[in-house]
Amino acid sequence: xxxxxxxxxxxxxxxxxxxxxxxxxxxxxxxxxxxxxxxxxxxxxxxxxxxxxxxxxxxxxxxxxxxxxxxxxxxxxxxxxx
Amino acid sequence: xxxxxxxxxxxxxxxxxxxxxxxxxxxxxxxxxxxxxxxxxxxxxxxxxxxxxxxxxxxxxxxxxxxxxxxxxxxxxxxxxxxxxxxxxxxxxxxxxxxxxxxxxxxxxxxxxxxxxxxxxxxxxxxxxxxxxxxxxxxxxxxxxxxxxxxxxxxxxxxxxxxxxxxxxxxxxxxxxxxxxxxxxxxxxxxxxxxxxxxxxxxxxxxxxxxxxxxxxxxxxxxxxxxxxxxxxxxxxxxxxxxxxxxxxx
Numbered sequence: 565x566x567x568x569x570x571x572x573x574x575x576x577x578x579x580x581x582x583x584x585x586x587x588x589x590x591x592x593x594x595x596x597x598x599x600x601x602x603x604x605x606x607x608x609x610x611x612x613x614x615x616x617x618x619x620x621x622x623x624x625x626x627x628x629x630x631x632x633x634x635x636x637x638x639x640x641x642x643x644x645x646x
Numbered sequence: 647x648x649x650x651x652x653x654x655x656x657x658x659x660x661x662x663x664x665x666x667x668x669x670x671x672x673x674x675x676x677x678x679x680x681x682x683x684x685x686x687x688x689x690x691x692x693x694x695x696x697x698x699x700x701x702x703x704x705x706x707x708x709x710x711x712x713x714x715x716x717x718x719x720x721x722x723x724x725x726x727x728x729x730x731x732x733x734x735x736x737x738x739x740x741x742x743x744x745x746x747x748x749x750x751x752x753x754x755x756x757x758x759x760x761x762x763x764x765x766x767x768x769x770x771x772x773x774x775x776x777x778x779x780x781x782x783x784x785x786x787x788x789x790x791x792x793x794x795x796x797x798x799x800x801x802x803x804x805x806x807x808x809x810x811x812x813x814x815x816x817x818x819x820x821x822x823x824x825x826x827x828x829x830x831x832x833x834x835x836x837x838x839x840x841x842x843x844x845x846x847x848x849x850x851x852x853x854x855x856x857x858x859x860x861x862x863x864x865x866x867x868x869x870x871x872x873x874x875x876x877x878x879x880x881x882x883x884x885x886x887x888x889x890x891x892x893x894x895x896x
Binding site for chain 2: 630
């Protein structure tokens, strides 16, 4: 199922889209659909990073602890490199 | 105009750890990781050794369990190969490399690699033996005569068949004598256990397999749809099976 949504683009947006469509030799509609897909992907990526951060923050560590945490882990696991 | 090359960077593990622990949205660690993962301003250089350290520290220091590792970090570090298999200048049998060339014009995250694999199944298999587990998903692009309606575009998840010694031997014989065939690559790589866990095939049924540099019109008309299909498969965070394992034939 597809839905038609009408939006008004300003001149700058329209010119930029037309330039991309010409460069890629695809229709304006296709460029717009791809832009929407990429925006949705970006939101999903941001949510993925945020949800991973929430998991990490359950440990109670703070950002300032990061360097020492990694250094300590390396000391334990690769004493020859530390 | 030549494509702008992104700067290649190595991100130390403590930057990732700091990013995940940061609560301040203006944290430098957050900005570095977002510049790579969200806005794609950098290309991440990721060796197996570095990736192993990332994953071990996330598990052992940040207490991520296996489900979190595969569910969250698996998606962040999911590496996908888009590989073409096909002859040069054999009209529709050149579909795979032609589609790969169209795909290479698009922007891709660092975790997606594109490669023409037409140089021989034994060499491909040996390369993958040198980097076990490098890819979690492979998407193969090829034209394969399978008795479908000529011009058919098909996407399906490859199901490994039962292999016999004779079949493997036959595929190896063809491979070493220069036959370029997706089935040879799949069977040989399956036999040697180097295929990624998820294998997707995007194929067309050739219309014209004679000598010549251009594909037939019916195949050229499939390029845009095939490009969208491959992009969708490559960037999907879920496996093909988790999305219902739909096989498309058009």
